[in-house]
Amino acid sequence: MSASSASPAAPPRPGAFPQYPRTLDCVHCGLCIPDCPTHAVTGREADSPRGRIYLMRGWAEGQFELSEESHGHLDQCIVCRACEGVCPSGIRMGEMVESFRAATGPDRPAASPSRWGRWLFREILPHRGRIAALSDLLELYQRSGLRDLVGRALPRVSARLTRLHSMQPDVPLRAARRIETDRRHAAFPAEGERRARVALFLGCVGSEWFAPVHRATIRVLTRNGCEVVVPHAQTCCGALHRHAGVLGDAAKLLAKNRSVFAEAGVDAVIVNAAGCGASLKEPLAGVEEGPPSYQDVCEFLGELDIHPPERALPAKVAYDQPCHLLHGQGIGGDVVERLLRLVPELELVPLAGSERCCGAGGVYNLRHPEMAEPILAEKTAAIRESGAEIVVTGNPGCAMQIAYGLRGTEIEVLHPVEILARAYSDRH
Ligand code: SF4
Numbered sequence: 135m136s137a138s139s140a141s142p143a144a145p146p147r148p149g150a151f152p153q154y155p156r157t158l159d160c161v162h163c164g165l166c167i168p169d170c171p172t173h174a175v176t177g178r179e180a181d182s183p184r185g186r187i188y189l190m191r192g193w194a195e196g197q198f199e200l201s202e203e204s205h206g207h208l209d210q211c212i213v214c215r216a217c218e219g220v221c222p223s224g225i226r227m228g229e230m231v232e233s234f235r236a237a238t239g240p241d242r243p244a245a246s247p248s249r250w251g252r253w254l255f256r257e258i259l260p261h262r263g264r265i266a267a268l269s270d271l272l273e274l275y276q277r278s279g280l281r282d283l284v285g286r287a288l289p290r291v292s293a294r295l296t297r298l299h300s301m302q303p304d305v306p307l308r309a310a311r312r313i314e315t316d317r318r319h320a321a322f323p324a325e326g327e328r329r330a331r332v333a334l335f336l337g338c339v340g341s342e343w344f345a346p347v348h349r350a351t352i353r354v355l356t357r358n359g360c361e362v363v364v365p366h367a368q369t370c371c372g373a374l375h376r377h378a379g380v381l382g383d384a385a386k387l388l389a390k391n392r393s394v395f396a397e398a399g400v401d402a403v404i405v406n407a408a409g410c411g412a413s414l415k416e417p418l419a420g421v422e423e424g425p426p427s428y429q430d431v432c433e434f435l436g437e438l439d440i441h442p443p444e445r446a447l448p449a450k451v452a453y454d455q456p457c458h459l460l461h462g463q464g465i466g467g468d469v470v471e472r473l474l475r476l477v478p479e480l481e482l483v484p485l486a487g488s489e490r491c492c493g494a495g496g497v498y499n500l501r502h503p504e505m506a507e508p509i510l511a512e513k514t515a516a517i518r519e520s521g522a523e524i525v526v527t528g529n530p531g532c533a534m535q536i537a538y539g540l541r542g543t544e545i546e547v548l549h550p551v552e553i554l555a556r557a558y559s560d561r562h
């Protein structure tokens with residue numbers, strides 16, 4: 135492969151890119167290529183894992199400078215990590231791309247993240263109070279009728295803005311968004327004999343926008359003998375910072391969460407967003423590792439041996455696997471499907487390509503709609519084909535993306551714990 139538009143002659147700079155030695159492990163076998171969603175869209179080697187490794191290695195060795203076009207191939211990696219699962223050399227594409235973005239980002243005006251992105255990363259995402267205030271404004275915008283007015287006007291202005299605008303999820307009402315009962319933490323007692331004491335991780339915008347999933351998580355955990363605490367001082371997981379190569383900020387957030395949850399004195403920290411879970415579990419340079427451990431909610435419930443729910447949910451359900459659960463945390467579909475099978479009369483239907491990315495990738499779908507759209511189209515076509523009435527996925531970003539792709543259909547998009555909570559709900 136030639137590095138398109140890359141010019142020769144640059145100083146070698148392996149030291150600037152700590153993951154450089156790992157690029158040498160690639161044996162160019164190409165086994166990863168069929169699993170890469172971006173290569174499936176363009177068919178170009180430069181949009182495949184192997185092509186991207188070639189570009190990163192060549193840049194670090196000073197074989198060539200990368201043009202904006204070549205950088206674009208690296209920016210367009212979703213960091214879905216599908217290639218990691220098949221690579222015989224154990225390439226860790228997530229770490230490699232994030233490290234490369236950290237090494238090259240500051241010198242590139244067009245790099246990820248933009249000035250606005252950095253402002254969002256530093257001034258909004260780590261501050262739950264500011265996210266709550268913005269969510270209040272968004273709620274007002276959505277419920278005052280302004281959203282509908284703007285939605286009707288935008289197609290005359292910009293197709294990109296129309297798409298962005300139509301992707302916004304409905305923000306729950308303010309009263310339903312707040313999980314905590316005081317400024318320090320909330321506590322929800324276990325039903326029956328206590329089997330574990332756990333903390334719930336809320337996330338950044340997830341702490342406000344995905345409150346129904348948090349409530350369902352608390353419901354299922356307490357029903358199964360877990361006391362749940364929700365420390366107020368927790369913060370963003372830093373996944374978006376990592377994807378963009380802003381690793382220093384990501385490390386600070388990881389360290390802050392570790393100290394908050396260690397102080398809570400819990401057996402485990404439960405995470406119901408696959409992207410956050412993968413980020414919280416993944417070590418980062420400069421951040422001490424140690425207890426408590428983070429566990430995805432389905433992983434934890436699977437090990438807990440939960441009570442079978444009593445209430446029947448007669449519906450056809452398909453499970454779509456979030457990349458950051460499957461590839462990022464090594465939690466396969468069997469773990470989630472075993473839980474869903476406990477629900478009486480629920481019929482699990484197979485979903486072709488359930489392991490393939492939906493194109494959400496944090497905010498990838500907003501930054502690269504031209505790539506995310508065809509990836510999503512493949513996903514929604516498979517969901518329609520499956521005959522499912524409900525599609526279940528354990529990552530809020532994927533849920534938003536799939537719900538956007540399924541607009542105009544009757545197919546509901548839910549988190550696995552929302553299904554379980556519904557099936558337990560007749561007891562209260
Ligand atoms: S992480 Fe995903 S998008 Fe990036 S190279 Fe690997 S398979 Fe392709």
Ligand code: SF4
Pocket residue numbers: 159160161162163164165166167183184187217220221222223224225
């Ligand atoms: S599977 Fe691994 S070793 Fe083979 S080309 Fe892809 S990244 Fe390189």
